[in-house]
Amino acid sequence: MSLVETEHVLVIPTSVFHGLGYFQGFSANIESYLEELLNPEHTSYRPRSEMEQDPEFKQLIPYVIFQWHDHAGQTHVFQYTRGKGQGEQRLHSKRSIGIGGHISSDDAVGTTKLHPYDEGMQRELDEEVEIDTPFEMKCVGLINDDQTEVGRVHLGVVHICEVEQPNIGARESEILDAGFRDTRDLINQNEQFESWSQICLKALFQ
Numbered sequence: 001m002s003l004v005e006t007e008h009v010l011v012i013p014t015s016v017f018h019g020l021g022y023f024q025g026f027s028a029n030i031e032s033y034l035e036e037l038l039n040p041e042h043t044s045y046r047p048r049s050e051m052e053q054d055p056e057f058k059q060l061i062p063y064v065i066f067q068w069h070d071h072a073g074q075t076h077v078f079q080y081t082r083g084k085g086q087g088e089q090r091l092h093s094k095r096s097i098g099i100g101g102h103i104s105s106d107d108a109v110g111t112t113k114l115h116p117y118d119e120g121m122q123r124e125l126d127e128e129v130e131i132d133t134p135f136e137m138k139c140v141g142l143i144n145d146d147q148t149e150v151g152r153v154h155l156g157v158v159h160i161c162e163v164e165q166p167n168i169g170a171r172e173s174e175i176l177d178a179g180f181r182d183t184r185d186l187i188n189q190n191e192q193f194e195s196w197s198q199i200c201l202k203a204l205f206q
Contacts, residue, residue, distance in 0.1 A: 008045040010103035010116065011057040016042045017144070017155060026158075026203035028141040034157065038117055045105040051153060058155040062121035063098035063143065063196060065158065065204075066129075068166045068180055075205060076166060076180040078129075082194070083174030094194040097186065097201065098156070100124050121159070128175060132167040140204065148195050156196055160204075 020033050027033070036042065037060065051057055066078035079097045103120035114122070125131070141158045145151030166180040183205040190198050 007048045007102070008105040009048045009051060010043055010060050010105075010107075010120070011046050011051055012037055012042045012044075012060065012155070014056055014058050017058055023142075023144055024146060026141055026143055026199050028203075030139055030141060030157075033142055034139065037155070037157075038115060045108070048102065053153070055152045057153065058144075059153060060103055060117065061154050061156050062100040062103070062117065062124065063156040063158050063200075064100050064121065064125060064137075064161050065097050065200060066099070066135075066161045066163055066168050066180075068163050075183045077183050077186060077205070078166075078168050078178065079181050079186060079197075080170065080178035081176040083172075083176050095189075095192045095197065096194050097197045098158075099128050100156075101128075117157075126171075128170070128172050130169045130171055131163070132169070133163045133165040135161050135163045137161050143196050143199055145195050145199060151195060158200060158204075 143156035
């Protein structure tokens, strides 16, 4: 069996999300959602292959956006193109401003004091990028996009990582054409991006 078939990922019932307050697109009201979304009473780990086809559950996905301000104060964001070897084939060749991925049941194993969500987010960052600059991380909102096949079974938790210098590099070979770009240019190229990135560009940088 493949890794995708055997991996168990962190999910919540979609009904729990709806009960907290349904929205389409971006919400900055994290106080109303995050604690309950990460509450062990609601979460479970289920086979990823099943969850990718089951809108009764939402897979929780950390979505980290690296942000840098130049000397003139202009905002630049780390962006890249998803290669065809990345796990979610429905996003292949799409541009993205988010780094992250699924929280695995393996992230709940061990002696760390971190919540499995935080452990999984750190693991994804360590796997995908090299950070060679001081930074500050802040959770800024949630993404829900029921208008796409991928979005219907995922719920994004958006983090802004403010870096002192634009020293972020790709570790994975499937993170292509990576680097910081002026957000004004990215907004003008919005249609090239995956839907979550389009939503974040509009909500956070326009």
